[in-house]
Amino acid sequence: MNCILLPAENIAHETAQINAVSQVRHVTQVLGAKVGESLKIGQIGGQLGMASIESITQDCIQLCDVQLTTAPPPKLELTVILALPRPKVLRRLIMDMTALGVRDIILINSYRTQKSYWQSPMLERLDEFVLEGLQQGVDTIAPSIYLKKRFKPFVEDELAHLVTNGAIVAHPYSTQSFAHYIKKRSLDSLSPAQPDLHMQSVYGLPSLVCIGAEGGWIDYEIALLAAQGCTPVHIGPRILRTEAAVNALLGQWLL
């Protein structure tokens, strides 16, 4: 936790209370904070700032001098469509995409998603993972998360409306590289007379990314996604774990 996020009802004027068990434990045990020290906090959905610790009990930390004056960082103009992964990695993936600032996350079914994943109790805990991600990434605005249990109807009926400014599907066996895709888009958008290096990455990146789970997409899925405007691209000859691939790919949006 790089900041402690509190719901609006825990904040009043210049005072606030931390009463969630995990947050109280983090402040007292991990940070080892003491009365009088200051803490980086934020309001869920609101601003970031600082507060001072007024008192500490086992269940509650009372804060004073609450100043929430900093806007959260801008979200990425990005929708990630992710084949529902194993429950074990779902928590870290939601945390990481949230920390990276993804605006919309769509979890969809795929041929290689086991049916049992949709029954996992982890799916009831998405809000918790999002809060972890926001507190990691020092943000206050949660991404929107949508669950789409039927691949074909979603792709055929809903996906086209989401493809507004370029879309890719990560596929290790594609013939086009992501580097080539970005370069082509950025060159297309530049005036040949005045190439503007600075804007290259901003122009070249798509606003929608589809990423498979372990084992990736099958050819039928790639064809359906491509028919709706998602260009299949690879990121080199190396195949990464889903978690690593998500971070390696989305890391391009940080530069």
Place this chain on the structure above:
Amino acid sequence: MNCILLPAENIAHETAQINAVSQVRHVTQVLGAKVGESLKIGQIGGQLGMASIESITQDCIQLCDVQLTTAPPPKLELTVILALPRPKVLRRLIMDMTALGVRDIILINSYRTQKSYWQSPMLERLDEFVLEGLQQGVDTIAPSIYLKKRFKPFVEDELAHLVTNGAIVAHPYSTQSFAHYIKKRSLDSLSPAQPDLHMQSVYGLPSLVCIGAEGGWIDYEIALLAAQGCTPVHIGPRILRTEAAVNALLGQWLL
């Protein structure tokens, strides 16, 4: 496992044996492969290729028609210096850096590395994690891994020799962004008369990256690293988990 890597002694002429428990289990249970089917294999330190399954017992899979004709992908011209992380995340970090193709990995002590991490039995298992990473990333050449338990002597006496083509230290509180660092380096290296967009990323990326563990580096460590030529850079206002940061940062080398 996107390929099964075997030691040289398990391969003779056009035959080979898989007898490691985890590999036999993967082929039979995860892939569900049968006699007559083909498998993607490689020789540790050697070439990649294909083989056919001749027989399957509980302990051993016999392969025939072994053809190892494909060179592994090139390594990244990159050394990663990583503050030794919690044992729990060490496995995934070694796997991911290996899969990404990092050539040299140096695990060092830092102020925020707990002393107990150096006693972890996980440190005895690095070869195993490297093999997992190679089989994930479809590579055969292991990175070199070095353990440096003393920060200051390493940084003062050894680091300068490793800074050959640019070096950065990832630091969320740096004033310079990694994007600015890359752009500056690439513009410096380009002839103003003939800007070559294609080579931009190749020229701009450094050959050495220092990444902290949870909690990052302390100011003293940043100062010592900077004195040896490592430029502190941030990758935006968001702070990522070590694992996510490593992949998000190294993802830049894939494009």
